Amino acid sequence: MxxxxxxxxxxxxxxxxxxxxxxxxxxxxxxxxxxxxxxxxxxxxxxxxxxxxxxxxxxxxxxxxxxxxxxxxxxxxxxxxxxxxxxxxxxxxxxxxxxxxxxxxxxxxxxxxxxxxxxxxxxxxxxxxxxxxxxxxxxxxxxxxxxxxxxxxxxxxxxxxxxxxxxxxxxxxxxxxxxxxxxxxxxxxxxxxxxxxxxxxxxxxxxxxxxxxxxxxxxxxxxxxxxxxxxxxxxxxxxxxxxxxxxxxxxxxxxxxxxxxxxxxxxSDFMKQWIFTEGPINILRQVVEWEDTIEIPKFVHPCQACAYIYQTPEIIEVIEKNYHTIIERITVKFYQKISFKGTFEKKLKAKAIQK
Ligand code: SF4
Ligand code: SF4
Missing domain, CATH: 3.20.20.70 (Aldolase class I)
Incomplete structure (x- = not known):
């Protein structure tokens, strides 16, 4: 480490x-x-x-x-x-x-x-x-x-x-x-x-x-x-x-x-990787694509949407049933975002040192 x-x-x-x-x-x-x-x-x-x-x-x-x-x-x-x-x-x-x-x-x-x-x-x-x-x-x-x-x-x-x-x-x-x-x-x-x-x-x-x-x-x-x-x-x-x-x-x-x-x-927490890469609003969209009988309210704050996901058993159930179809895509996206963030920060630091 x-x-x-x-x-x-x-x-x-x-x-x-x-x-x-x-x-x-x-x-x-x-x-x-x-x-x-x-x-x-x-x-x-x-x-x-x-x-x-x-x-x-x-x-x-x-x-x-x-x-x-x-x-x-x-x-x-x-x-x-x-x-x-x-x-x-x-x-x-x-x-x-x-x-x-x-x-x-x-x-x-x-x-x-x-x-x-x-x-x-x-x-x-x-x-x-x-x-x-x-x-x-x-x-x-x-x-x-x-x-x-x-x-x-x-x-x-x-x-x-x-x-x-x-x-x-x-x-x-x-x-x-x-x-x-x-x-x-x-x-x-x-x-x-x-x-x-x-x-x-x-x-x-x-x-x-x-x-x-x-x-x-x-x-x-x-x-x-x-x-x-x-x-x-x-x-x-x-x-x-x-x-x-x-x-x-x-x-x-x-x-x-x-x-x-x-x-x-x-x-290794898939839900957190997904929230980090795509955000709670996009997660709810995906849930509706998987199960169109689910109705999603509107949100003004992403954390409200995030709490709604975790607090709604039907949503968790749909995710548990279907997440295997996207796990690979999300994991790749997660590592890309983490690694891009690290590279970007290093470039910023290097720039700051040059000044
Ligand atoms: S912590 Fe809560 S109760 Fe205290 S000022 Fe902020 S919003 Fe109000
Ligand atoms: S509660 Fe809010 S800050 Fe925390 S993971 Fe969810 S969206 Fe992000």
Missing amino acids: SINGLTVDGVILEPESAAIITTYKCTARCKDCCFDCSPKEKEMLTIDEIKKFIDEIAPLKSIKSVVWTGGECSILGKKLEEGIAYAKSKGKISRIVSNGSWSSGVEKDKIYLNELKSKGLAEINLSTGDNHQQFIPIEKVLTIAQAAVSVGLRVLISVEKTKFSKFSIENLKEHPIYKKIKRDDKDTSLSLLSAAWVSFNSGSNYEYDEEAFIEKREGCDSLYNTIAINPEKKLLACCGITIRYIPEMEIGILGEKPIIDMYNVQK
């Missing part, structure tokens, strides 16, 4: 990102939160568990950054600072994902963010929208964005979107704090993203504009690219947002075996 990557029959698997879902505790209680987070949740990784995870992923040079998320990762307080500094000591920069509830005014936020930046923070992602704003006013989110931009951090604000969202990116752009940030943000470090707000447990039936539905999607690039850990110390095969609905995305428990070995086992 290579220490800088994961050997798959001669091909190197090189995950690019590590995600730490620090806690399911949150200062908000958004309806349809993918992890059902709330102030009542207690599960939280200890600093020793966080450090063990970082120690184990540290030899993977392809992983440049660690994403700190939750729940609300700022609830960790000093442990978050210590974790970010520890990741930096192992050569990894950090990005945090937050709901912005901790804002204490622009000057205090600058001091806090400067401190995190000195420890290794490079980027902050903030979430807002109708559900978030039931708990956290937009002013807090924008104040943190303002402070972050002024201390030189990259910022992404993600805004929930459904057909009937009351608050949209357009509303955000009209806000005086946003306008001020844009006037002062010479480096354009602030970007916005409109993200479909979905329910994974079908508790809510949101409506969406027609163009929001995904008709065709390529393979999922989170698989074989991300190693994540959740507050229950479970290691996850992808970004982890569906772990409560797709137990198959769990690859082991921290400490059970070396993470690298647990990650490497996935190379």
Whole structure:
């Protein structure tokens, strides 16, 4: 086995990102939160568990950054600072994902963010929208964005979107704090993203504009690219947002075996190879080709489609009956994609060295 990557029959698997879902505790209680987070949740990784995870992923040079998320990762307080500094000591920069509830005014936020930046923070992602704003006013989110931009951090604000969202990116752009940030943000470090707000447990039936539905999607690039850990110390095969609905995305428990070995086992998981190469929407199309009595709903998020596949016994049954007809094609495609990715990255690295 290579220490800088994961050997798959001669091909190197090189995950690019590590995600730490620090806690399911949150200062908000958004309806349809993918992890059902709330102030009542207690599960939280200890600093020793966080450090063990970082120690184990540290030899993977392809992983440049660690994403700190939750729940609300700022609830960790000093442990978050210590974790970010520890990741930096192992050569990894950090990005945090937050709901912005901790804002204490622009000057205090600058001091806090400067401190995190000195420890290794490079980027902050903030979430807002109708559900978030039931708990956290937009002013807090924008104040943190303002402070972050002024201390030189990259910022992404993600805004929930459904057909009937009351608050949209357009509303955000009209806000005086946003306008001020844009006037002062010479480096354009602030970007916005409109993200479909979905329910994974079908508790809510949101409506969406027609163009929001995904008709065709390529393979999922989170698989074989991300190693994540959740507050229950479970290691996850992808970004982890569906772990409560797709137990198959769990690859082991921290400490059970070396993470690298647990990650490497996935190379022979046909379903993951298929999701990685062709994506859940194309898989559902193939299922309908095999069995045209199956009706498939529309999806606005690939992970919704992925959870639907794993949660629907009739679909699994059709796949189990027919997958032998495509296994060879998918396996070839899988190795081609892994090997192309490795070659492409090497070329990029070589280019960067030449500059
Ligand atoms: S802020 Fe994020 S983590 Fe917290 S409840 Fe809302 S969606 Fe969930
Ligand atoms: S599409 Fe499936 S494998 Fe990919 S990130 Fe979503 S849940 Fe994970």
